Amino acid sequence: MSTLSEAIEVNEVEEQTLPKVEQNAQPFWNPYLAGTGLGLVLLAAFVIMGRGLGASGAFSSLVSVGMQAVAPEHTSANGFFTEYLGDGTHNPLKDWLVFEVIGVIVGGFISGILAHRVKGSIEKGPRISSGRRLLLAFLGGGIMGFGAKLARGCTSGQALTGGALLGVGSWAFMLAVFAGGYAVAYFFRRQWT
């Protein structure tokens, strides 16, 4: 009996220490496996909805609604914002991409929690300060937002979705994204390497 209770005690101690070991972030999945999963999600979107994935469009809806709340007359006169606002018969936030992007946020969080990767941190190389990195993140987001609107979509809607559908503009866009990135990577190397 005593050995049994000792064994249970040992087990309990082990169980208590075990989660601490597990708290280390798990390695990322093999890229081909993660890519296959992503491809099946995209295929499911095609089969169920007849449309692909997206991201930047949801932000356009959000921006348009925000702009209309702040400056209704000014916004109504702008053809870009009105395209997302519609004719006023239904809520522009009750939109497929808006709900999909909320899902992306939730799905990323679920995966992160399961792999012990949710942690307040800043992604950067060792040669740049956190303040400068955050400024560059803001600027990069701004450049991306502008470019995505000009291209009528981002990496999700154009490269991934349009790529799988063999769209001419999407493939031209995809090659341009890589070209633009490689063209300036050297100048921003201190941020990442």
Place this chain on the structure above:
Amino acid sequence: MNAPFFKFGYFGEETSLIVAFIIGIGFGFFLERAGFGSGRKLAAQFYLTDLTVFKVMFTAIVTAMVGLFWLSVFGIVDLSLVYVSQTYLVPQIVGGLILGVGFVVGGYCPGTSCVAASTGKYDGMMYLVGIITGIVVFGEAFPLLKDFYSATPMGKITIPELVGVSYGLVVFLAILMALGGFVGAEWVEKKFATKVKGVGQ
């Protein structure tokens, strides 16, 4: 069974939003699994030390492309009902170049920054604020950009239609290209990984 289900009226608008949410969860889950919540990992694509972005993207493209192709061959999916966005060649190339710059400067794209933000990356959150700002700027500048935005329209055109060959042939060539790309990517990673090590020692 007729697909796309939504286009055949199997369910309505309200349900489609629930579908959107669930599909989004899958999208975000696999993005995070691939490591795309990390700006460093994403940016490494442009320094050739980690080509995960290329590998994941093209694996996903090939998977969805091949799946859709066979489903259409077997008559399950009506391809004409799958939404293909219109091509506006020059603004899309210019937009793509700008977007590539934004990728290196900011470290994310819109989808991956959502995953970065939800897994606690402060730079991912700043990036989201940046995207919103960028869209406001684009919207405000839209009256000036309108003509260029709509320049070089080519309609809903796919590569097989442009080149005048069969859909299946282009799918086949795209698979070959991706496989070649994967072999090349593994080789480049090995080469640059040793180079980085060599510099460090």
